[in-house]
Amino acid sequence: MKFQNILSFQGGCCVASDFYLTAFYEKINESMTKIAHLTSILTQMELQMNSPGHPKSERRRHERHPLISQLAAGPLLSLKTEGGVLLPVLNWSYGGLKIAVTGVGQSALGRLDGPEAMHGTLKMAVASELSQSVEFKVISVTENTVSCAFVHDSPDALLFMRPWMECLRRGSGMTELASNAIKPELAAAGWKIWRGEGPLTLSARHSEPRHSERSEESSLQPRHSERSEESSLPDWQLVFPLGEGYAEVGSTEGKLYSRKSVDNDGMASTRMQASNAKDVGLLNLALMYLAGCAAGRVPATLCAKIINQLRRDA
Numbered sequence: 001m002k003f004q005n006i007l008s009f010q011g012g013c014c015v016a017s018d019f020y021l022t023a024f025y026e027k028i029n030e031s032m033t034k035i036a037h038l039t040s041i042l043t044q045m046e047l048q049m050n051s052p053g054h055p056k057s058e059r060r061r062h063e064r065h066p067l068i069s070q071l072a073a074g075p076l077l078s079l080k081t082e083g084g085v086l087l088p089v090l091n092w093s094y095g096g097l098k099i100a101v102t103g104v105g106q107s108a109l110g111r112l113d114g115p116e117a118m119h120g121t122l123k124m125a126v127a128s129e130l131s132q133s134v135e136f137k138v139i140s141v142t143e144n145t146v147s148c149a150f151v152h153d154s155p156d157a158l159l160f161m162r163p164w165m166e167c168l169r170r171g172s173g174m175t176e177l178a179s180n181a182i183k184p185e186l187a188a189a190g191w192k193i194w195r196g197e198g199p200l201t202l203s204a205r206h207s208e209p210r211h212s213e214r215s216e217e218s219s220l221q222p223r224h225s226e227r228s229e230e231s232s233l234p235d236w237q238l239v240f241p242l243g244e245g246y247a248e249v250g251s252t253e254g255k256l257y258s259r260k261s262v263d264n265d266g267m268a269s270t271r272m273q274a275s276n277a278k279d280v281g282l283l284n285l286a287l288m289y290l291a292g293c294a295a296g297r298v299p300a301t302l303c304a305k306i307i308n309q310l311r312r313d314a
Contacts, residue, residue: 032155062093065168068294072308073125076291079134079148080121081108087146089122092168094161096139096149109138109146117151124164127283127314132160164288170197170240171292194298199246202293204236204302236306238286248272249286251306256313258282283314 067076067089075088079099085108087099101109109118117135124130135151152158174196179187186193190205237250245261260282262273287310294303 062095063169064091064093065165065172065292066091066295068291068300068303068307071304071311073311076125076287076307078123078125080123080131082119083108086123090145092161092165094150094158094165096136096147098145098147100144101146102144122157122160125311126287127278127310128280130284132157163285167285167288168292168295170200171289171294171298172296173197174200174202174293175297194293198241199239200241200289201239202236202290202298203238204234204306206232206234233305233309234302238289240285240289242282242285247282247285249282249310251309254309256309258286278314280314283310286310 069075069088069090077089077092078086079089079097080086087101087108090098090100115137117137119133119135122132122134124132134157135153136148137151138146139149140147150157174194177193177195182191182193186203191203192205194202233251233254235250235252237248239246239248241247242260247258247260249256249258251257256278257274258279259272259274287307290298290303290307290310294300294307
């Protein structure tokens, strides 16, 4: 009865609805903050258990994702200290990360053995520059690495990490299809295919120069290292889920393209619509899927070539 009186007094349900929605969202935010704080506490306990010499080491609650190194444009992920020093991230999870350091890097982190939490910024260099402020504590130090645990007092960092962690997880789980499971015409053309959860599919083959290009190059001296690098680029295609549909990013004869599925005017099947070849959102997702692939069963050298192309041409 009281609720009905409120509705009639306000002349409708809009005001009451807004009131209860606001209270609902406040409760959600409060719950997310508590979850993030609990995650932070459990993470610090986990990293201490994983420290050298601990009897329960190697029992991780969060999957640790190694990040591919030896890339032309530098590391995919770095931790920027408050002093402005960029430290490359070697592996990454919801709970923490391991960074490579030198003497300069260690001094940039200040008191490595202190209990105080420090502030920094995760800098992701994919097809675009992405960043997220984080708070962390140093857990262990070796001669060349420092392991840190995130302090999640708010859900912001977790929400930032979630899509990239999912890309890395799915990419690392891809497996190569047997040759008899590939269409004969594709196998004859030299295509290899890896497939994983999603569905997620990577197809690649080493491209051959066209006849006119071979004739021209055979009569001329090599002109530039960039030309030889482009000629060694594979043809490739990555298909991955995107919302209710899927997207494709790939390269043919060194030319980057991207497209995504759209509703086919109510028909049961979808159709593909070409996107801007430099659709940064699609390129970022493709790049992180490939970073996951490099840590799994897809040859790291192939992934490095594709990642370098994506970052260069984005």
